Structure formats: structure tokens, C-alpha cells
Amino acid sequence: MKIAVNIMVIKPKKLPVFMGYTLDFRLKEFRKFNLKYRTIEFINFESEKGKRILKKYYNSN
Numbered sequence: 001m002k003i004a005v006n007i008m009v010i011k012p013k014k015l016p017v018f019m020g021y022t023l024d025f026r027l028k029e030f031r032k033f034n035l036k037y038r039t040i041e042f043i044n045f046e047s048e049k050g051k052r053i054l055k056k057y058y059n060s061n
Contacts, residue, residue: 018057 016023021030021043030043030053043050 018060019053021053023057 021032023030028045030041030045030050032041032043033039034041043053045051045054
């Protein structure tokens with residue numbers, strides 16, 4: 001007797017990086033990691049800085 005087993009492998013998606021910021025479209029924010037100081041900078045897409053970076057991102061593609 002043979003049993004068929006389907007195994008589904010889920011690969012994590014790689015988020016795009018632009019100007020040193022990781023773009024998370026699901027959460028609508030930019031993230032910049034500073035490993036030296038162990039800090040993370042979060043910038044919302046709706047903020048003034050976020051709008052400027054997002055505009056540059058879309059114009060570069």
C-alpha cells in the first residue's frame with residue numbers, strides 16, 4: 001500500500017530595499033536597521049519623509 005504525501009514548502013518573501021530602507025508595503029512603512037547601534041528607524045508611508053522616499057522609489061523604476 002502506497003500513501004501519497006504532498007509537502008508544501010513556503011519560502012519567505014524578500015522585501016525590496018531602496019536608499020538603505022526596507023519597504024514593507026503590507027504595513028506601509030520603511031525600515032532602516034543600524035546594526036552598530038542596534039536601532040531600527042520606522043517611517044510611515046503617509047509621513048512627509050515617507051512620501052518623498054516613496055516618490056523617489058516609484059520614479060526610479
